[in-house]
Amino acid sequence: MDTVTQAKWDRASRSLDVMSGYGPEWRWGPAKRKLFALMKPDAKILFLALGTGLDIAHFPPERDITAIDISPKMLEKAQARVAGYSGHMTAEVMDVHAMTFAPGTFDQVFTSCTFCSVPEPVEGLKKLLQVIRPGGELHMFEHTGSKVFPFSLMMKAMSPLASRFGPELDRDTVGNVRAAGFTVTGVDHVF
Numbered sequence: 001m002d003t004v005t006q007a008k009w010d011r012a013s014r015s016l017d018v019m020s021g022y023g024p025e026w027r028w029g030p031a032k033r034k035l036f037a038l039m040k041p042d043a044k045i046l047f048l049a050l051g052t053g054l055d056i057a058h059f060p061p062e063r064d065i066t067a068i069d070i071s072p073k074m075l076e077k078a079q080a081r082v083a084g085y086s087g088h089m090t091a092e093v094m095d096v097h098a099m100t101f102a103p104g105t106f107d108q109v110f111t112s113c114t115f116c117s118v119p120e121p122v123e124g125l126k127k128l129l130q131v132i133r134p135g136g137e138l139h140m141f142e143h144t145g146s147k148v149f150p151f152s153l154m155m156k157a158m159s160p161l162a163s164r165f166g167p168e169l170d171r172d173t174v175g176n177v178r179a180a181g182f183t184v185t186g187v188d189h190v191f
Contacts, residue, residue, distance in 0.1 A: 001095050002070065005119055009051075009071035016052050016074070028141070031190045032058040032112065035141050039063050043107035046131065049114035050074065050091055053081030061086040066106070068094040096124040104133040112141045115173050125180030138182060141190075142173045 036058050039045055043064070047055070050067035051074045059065070064087060069075050072093045082091050094100065096118055109128050118124040128138060174187055 001098060002119060005117075006070045006072075006095075009069075009117075010073040013052065013071055013073035013077055016054075016077075028190070029058060032141055035139055036060060036110065038108075038137075038139055039065075039110065040108060044105065046101070046106040046109045046128075048096060048109065048111045048128070049117070050078055050082075053078030053091075055112045056081045056085050056089075059085065059087075063087040063089075065089045066101075067091040068096070068099070070095050096127055099127055099131060101131045103130050104136075105131050106136060107133055108137045108139065110139050110141075113143060115140065115142050115176065116171050121171065121173070121176045122179045125177055125182065129181050138177070140173070140177070 032055060036055070037060055039060055041060075041062065045063055045065045047065050047067040050056075050069045051071075056078075065085075067078075067082070067089060069078075069091070070093065075091050075093060078091060082089050097120060109132055115121045115124065132138060174184060177184055
């Protein structure tokens with residue numbers, strides 16, 4: 001377990017709902033609902049980095065979801081949302097780099113604003129590839145670095161400070177997904 005990353009997100013749990021609750025969820029909600037609508041009713045689903053459970057409001061009902069997060073404090077705050085979900089959901093503390101699931105356990109894996117914060121993103125994605133059954137799917141809602149000036153420069157400059165408290169702002173997530181061995185079948189830029 002990466003205790004440095006765990007401690008960072010345990011600290012962030014105190015303010016995550018305030019920082020990410022209304023504004024980002026209002027802005028990103030429609031795109032998240034569209035993505036999570038791809039959760040198949042008969043699939044065994046892994047949701048990575050549940051946090052305080054804000055994304056649960058966008059999940060379709062009656063799914064079989066296993067959620068993990070590196071932060072026990074995040075999952076403590078998520079318990080009411082997990083309990084209120086209309087399908088079957090379990091949540092456990094686990095580091096993506098050290099998952100204990102058997103190979104091929106999941107039909108689908110979903111992430112939401114996760115791989116901007118995983119310390120070794122390509123290695124974490126390789127671990128996900130192992131737990132997805134052959135022919136399974138990875139669906140991601142992630143922020144990535146911009147290729148548009150001046151945003152690209154601003155994100156690069158802000159990333160060292162931002163990563164001390166939360167996400168890195170300038171990652172090449174699509175490149176990382178490819179480097180991990182996934183075949184990218186689509187990228188839909190929301191903003």
